[in-house]
Every structure is written in C-alpha cells, then in structure tokens.
Amino acid sequence: MIVVAGGTGTLGTRLIPRLAGQGLAVRVLTRDPARARHLGPGVEVVHGDVRDPAAAGRALHGASTVISAMHGFAGPGGISPASVDRGGNARLIDAAARTGAAFILVSVAGASPGHPIGLFRAKYAAEEMLRASGIPWIVVRATAFMETWGTIMGEPLRSSGKIPVFGKGDNPVNFVSATDVAALVSHAVASPGLHGQVLELGGPDNLTFNQVAAIVQQATGCRGALRHIPRLALRATACVTAVIKPALARQARAALAMDTIDMTFDSTAARQAFPDLPNTDMPSALKDLLA
Numbered sequence: 164m165i166v167v168a169g170g171t172g173t174l175g176t177r178l179i180p181r182l183a184g185q186g187l188a189v190r191v192l193t194r195d196p197a198r199a200r201h202l203g204p205g206v207e208v209v210h211g212d213v214r215d216p217a218a219a220g221r222a223l224h225g226a227s228t229v230i231s232a233m234h235g236f237a238g239p240g241g242i243s244p245a246s247v248d249r250g251g252n253a254r255l256i257d258a259a260a261r262t263g264a265a266f267i268l269v270s271v272a273g274a275s276p277g278h279p280i281g282l283f284r285a286k287y288a289a290e291e292m293l294r295a296s297g298i299p300w301i302v303v304r305a306t307a308f309m310e311t312w313g314t315i316m317g318e319p320l321r322s323s324g325k326i327p328v329f330g331k332g333d334n335p336v337n338f339v340s341a342t343d344v345a346a347l348v349s350h351a352v353a354s355p356g357l358h359g360q361v362l363e364l365g366g367p368d369n370l371t372f373n374q375v376a377a378i379v380q381q382a383t384g385c386r387g388a389l390r391h392i393p394r395l396a397l398r399a400t401a402c403v404t405a406v407i408k409p410a411l412a413r414q415a416r417a418a419l420a421m422d423t424i425d426m427t428f429d430s431t432a433a434r435q436a437f438p439d440l441p442n443t444d445m446p447s448a449l450k451d452l453l454a
C-alpha cells in the first residue's frame with residue numbers, strides 16, 4: 164500500500180493516476196475527502212490532518228511506502244511550513260518507522276538551513292529528520308512548478324485582465340512541470356536502488372517572471388497588462404501582515420526572495436540520470452493546464 168499525503172494537490176493529481184495505473188494500491192490522506200473525488204474510484208481516501216498526531220498513525224496502517232507530497236506554505240486551514248513541512252513530516256516519518264515503510268519526501272531544490280524562504284528551511288529540517296530516522300528514504304527536490312505559477316499568474320489575467328508580477332520580474336527562476344516531477348516520484352517508488360539518495364529535478368528553462376507572463380499571455384490568448392507589485396510594497400506587506408496574516412507575509416517574503424536571489428537550476432545531470440522522464444517546457448505545461 165502506497166500512502167500519499169498531498170495526493171489532492173497539483174503534484175498529487177498527476178502522481179496518483181500514475182501509481183494506480185501501475186496496479187499499485189494507493190491511499191490518499193486529505194483534510195477534505197471531497198478534494199480527492201477527481202482521483203477516481205480505485206483510490207482509497209482517508210480523512211486526516213498531519214498536524215493531528217493520531218491521524219498519521221491511522222493513515223499509514225499497512226503502508227509499504229509513504230510519499231509526502233504536501234506543504235504548508237499556502238492553502239486553507241491555517242497551515243504553515245512549521246506545522247506541516249516540519250511537524251507534519253516528523254509525524255509521518257515516526258509513523259512510517261513504526262510501520263516499517265519506506266519514505267519518499269518531496270522537497271524543494273535549494274533546501275538549506277539558512278535559506279531566506281522559511282519553507283526551504285522547513286523542508287531541509289524534514290530531510291534531516293528522514294536521514295536520521297533509519298528508515299529507507301528518497302528525497303525528490305524540485306524547482307518551482309510551472310502549473311502553480313501558471314495558475315497564480317493566469318487566473319487574475321482571466322478574472323481582471325491583469326497579470327501580477329512580483330517585484331521587477333527580471334530574475335531568472337527554474338520551472339519544472341509537476342508532470343515531470345510525478346514521473347520521477349513514481350520512478351522512485353519502484354526503485355529501491357535509489358534509497359538514501361537526494362534526486363534534484365528542474366525543467367528545461369530558467370525564465371524570468373516577465374518571460375513567464377508573456378508565455379501565459381500566449382497560452383491564454385489574452386494579452387492583458389502586467390501589474391508589477393514593487394519590492395517596496397512586498398517588504399511593507401511582509402512587515403505589516405506578519406502577525407495578523409502570517410500566510411500573506413510569508414508569500415510576500417518568498418516573492419521578494421524569488422525576485423532577488425539565485426533561483427536558477429542546471430537540469431543536465433538529472434536529465435542524464437533519468438533520460439526517460441518527460442522534459443516538459445512551459446508553453447506545453449500551460450497548454451495542458453488550460454485543456
């Protein structure tokens with residue numbers, strides 16, 4: 164039994180059909196079973212929240228492999244990287260150790276203890292817990308998802324005619340398709356030879372947000388206008404909302420970091436190591452997303 168936390172998300176929605184399609188028994192842990200409806204009838208759904216210590220144990224009953232494809236960076240329910248990526252993964256790792264399951268952690272490329280983005284620090288902490296756990300593990304680190312950013316920039320374009328660009332938008336960032344990452348995670352499930360390894364995956368291009376905006380315009384056929392949110396406004400948002408709206412403050416801080424720090428990635432080594440993975444580019448990923 165493969166148990167997936169985060170099976171309802173952007174990555175999970177592309178991963179679960181792959182696993183189920185290989186005839187594997189799959190169970191998805193979600194806080195809201197309605198969010199798992201589109202995954203199909205063959206997938207077992209268990210209701211629970213990784214912040215609840217009992218839920219992880221229940222969800223992992225009989226598991227042979229656990230996949231953590233969740234995060235607490237943004238989303239409903241007052242989640243945070245501390246409570247989900249750090250605390251929630253700690254609970255899943257403990258439960259996996261009790262069950263004797265292998266663990267695949269989906270993390271972020273660049274995760275490190277001193278990273279300016281809190282999510283990257285929390286992911287690194289989860290990686291460290293996994294390394295110390297004694298259970299068989301694989302870490303899959305990915306760059307920013309094309310589909311996530313296509314949605315963040317494309318939805319406002321459709322609803323208001325404007326595409327948000329955080330900061331100057333001229334800092335190159337690597338984007339990978341969640342479809343490619345799903346293929347790598349699925350490969351990892353079937354590859355015990357990869358236990359103990361950190362697999363890093365990026366996409367074919369490092370693109371600035373101004374370039375992504377142009378691709379979004381082309382994919383949607385909707386020109387709209389770019390609405391740059393100045394760095395000063397991002398800094399002010401991060402300060403003013405830190406206590407009352409921590410999720411918004413977190414997003415503003417992350418947007419600032421993405422506009423200023425090195426977010427590029429060279430995918431050559433991973434692509435050579437896994438030549439059978441799809442290598443989706445941004446226009447194709449957005450075309451699939453819109454379809």
Ligand SMILES: NC(=O)c1ccc[n+]([C@@H]2O[C@H](COP(=O)([O-])OP(=O)(O)OC[C@H]3O[C@@H](n4cnc5c(N)ncnc54)[C@H](OP(=O)(O)O)[C@@H]3O)[C@@H](O)[C@H]2O)c1
Binds near residue numbers: 173193231238242
């Ligand atoms: N998006 C990116 O740009 C990006 C880049 C690199 C790596 N990643 C990593 O890839 C993985 C998937 O990300 P994604 O963008 O596909 O996620 P997503 O679409 O934002 O979905 C988040 C998922 O996390 C689950 N989740 C959040 N809090 C939870 C909690 N307290 N208990 C149980 N489940 C919880 C949600 O499940 P329910 O809402 O159903 O409970 C949902 O399935 C994550 O590990 C993420 O850090 C993402």
